[in-house]
Amino acid sequence: MSEQFIFKSVFAPYFNNFLEMKYVMGFGLERVKWVFLDLDKFFIESNITSVYITKELIYKWQATRLNDKRKTLYDKYCVLRQFCRYLCHLGQDCFVPRLPPKVSSEFTPYIFTHEQIKSIFEAADQLTMTNRNMHCTLFAIPALFRFLYSSGVRISEALSVRNEDVDFERKRIILKKTKNQMQRLIPLNTSMIAVLQQYEEHRNNMPLAEVSAPDSFFFISPLGKPLVACTVLVWFKKVLKKCGIPYLGNKKGPRIHDVRHTAATHSLIKMVGTGMDIYCALPILSVFLGHKTIKGTEQYVRLTQEMYPEILKMEQSVTAFVFPKTNPKIEIDYGNY
Numbered sequence: 001m002s003e004q005f006i007f008k009s010v011f012a013p014y015f016n017n018f019l020e021m022k023y024v025m026g027f028g029l030e031r032v033k034w035v036f037l038d039l040d041k042f043f044i045e046s047n048i049t050s051v052y053i054t055k056e057l058i059y060k061w062q063a064t065r066l067n068d069k070r071k072t073l074y075d076k077y078c079v080l081r082q083f084c085r086y087l088c089h090l091g092q093d094c095f096v097p098r099l100p101p102k103v104s105s106e107f108t109p110y111i112f113t114h115e116q117i118k119s120i121f122e123a124a125d126q127l128t129m130t131n132r133n134m135h136c137t138l139f140a141i142p143a144l145f146r147f148l149y150s151s152g153v154r155i156s157e158a159l160s161v162r163n164e165d166v167d168f169e170r171k172r173i174i175l176k177k178t179k180n181q182m183q184r185l186i187p188l189n190t191s192m193i194a195v196l197q198q199y200e201e202h203r204n205n206m207p208l209a210e211v212s213a214p215d216s217f218f219f220i221s222p223l224g225k226p227l228v229a230c231t232v233l234v235w236f237k238k239v240l241k242k243c244g245i246p247y248l249g250n251k252k253g254p255r256i257h258d259v260r261h262t263a264a265t266h267s268l269i270k271m272v273g274t275g276m277d278i279y280c281a282l283p284i285l286s287v288f289l290g291h292k293t294i295k296g297t298e299q300y301v302r303l304t305q306e307m308y309p310e311i312l313k314m315e316q317s318v319t320a321f322v323f324p325k326t327n328p329k330i331e332i333d334y335g336n337y
Contacts, residue, residue, distance in 0.1 A: 005033045009043035010051055018086050026181045035079040053084055053094035074100055109261035110254035116245060117149055117262065123242040127235065137227050140219045141235045143199035144227070148256070150192045152263035152289055154179060155229050155256050164214035166200075168193055175290070184290050232256060264289055264297075 007015045015036045019029055042061050058080070065073055077099050084096045112120070124142040148158055153175065160177035167173070171193060173186040188196070204212050208224040217226035236256050240247045245254065264285060271281040286297040 005037060007036060007040040009040045010049055011040065011043055014051065014087060014090075015040065018083055028181070031075065032079050035076050038076070039080070051087065051092050053087070055095040055097070058095060058097050070100075074102060110258040111265050112254070112258070112262045114266065116243065119243045120239055121146060123239045124235075126242070127238065137221045137231050138235065139203070139222060140199065140227060141232070143195050144219055144232065145239070145259070146192065146195050148259045149263050150189065151186045152260050152267065153186060154260060155232060159217070159219060159227050159229065159232075161218045162214070163212060163216050163218055166196065166218055168197060178290055182290065184287070229256070260289075
């Protein structure tokens with residue numbers, strides 16, 4: 001445990017044991033650590049000396065979260081609820097709070113057109129370094145952008161790929177660190193393999209120790225360090241500017257994550273375009289994206305129908321006979337009854 005996450009309240013050993021359990025199960029810990037750090041500080045300031053969380057104590061903690069947005073508070077409640085249930089499982093009686101109403105995102109993803117995706121790749125290839133900076137991550141950007149669109153993976157998943165996860169012979173990449181803690185296989189087409197092999201060949205020519213070691217990261221900077229999402233976003237903004245695509249910022253996009261939405265939408269369009277029923281395509285798309293349920297994939301149907309209305313016309317041929325035709329409305333005079 002780093003010095004930043006050293007807990008000092010009476011709940012400290014329980015925090016540490018909970019984190020160790022989650023780590024063994026393969027869950028990400030970063031968000032949980034920050035929530036525990038916040039709770040630990042609150043328990044100390046509230047002079048809590050017994051391992052007992054009451055309903056009143058939880059409401060008192062919530063009252064201190066004045067600057068938290070509803071989505072942030074909901075996420076913290078998820079962690080707190082899990083921790084309270086964990087304490088009850090250990091025999092430490094405490095109140096298990098109900099989750100507040102889940103906040104649905106009102107953000108509408110930006111779906112790039114096929115022409116825009118092509119221009120993004122071309123603009124990424126034309127980027128140049130203004131000075132000799134070994135910290136510059138431009139070296140990996142063209143291949144990374146193509147991989148994001150080809151695979152539809154999240155940026156965090158792409159940057160977590162290590163050399164041992166890449167299998168060109170079997171035409172796949174194994175994602176081990178995913179949002180839902182579920183490993184999945186990412187298929188690689190011929191053109192994507194060519195791009196990644198070209199990147200790997202030039203990367204391995206750099207005088208870096210263990211650059212090709214199995215446990216080393218695949219996408220790296222000239223210093224051999226793994227790329228980080230915020231740095232990739234800087235290049236993404238530059239590419240958007242070169243392509244003439246306005247970057248609105250303030251969570252209005254386009255975001256790097258919108259490349260994932262675009263990949264999913266374009267994949268769905270391609271499957272439906274070959275004659276596949278849109279709801280038969282959903283399970284395939286759901287597995288491809290790594291969603292736990294079909295519900296998480298259904299939003300792409302809405303996006304596809306909004307951005308490409310012709311999909312609706314294609315579906316009408318399938319659904320036209322599902323519901324029988326009804327007679328025109330007949331007006332009945334009830335005046336004499």
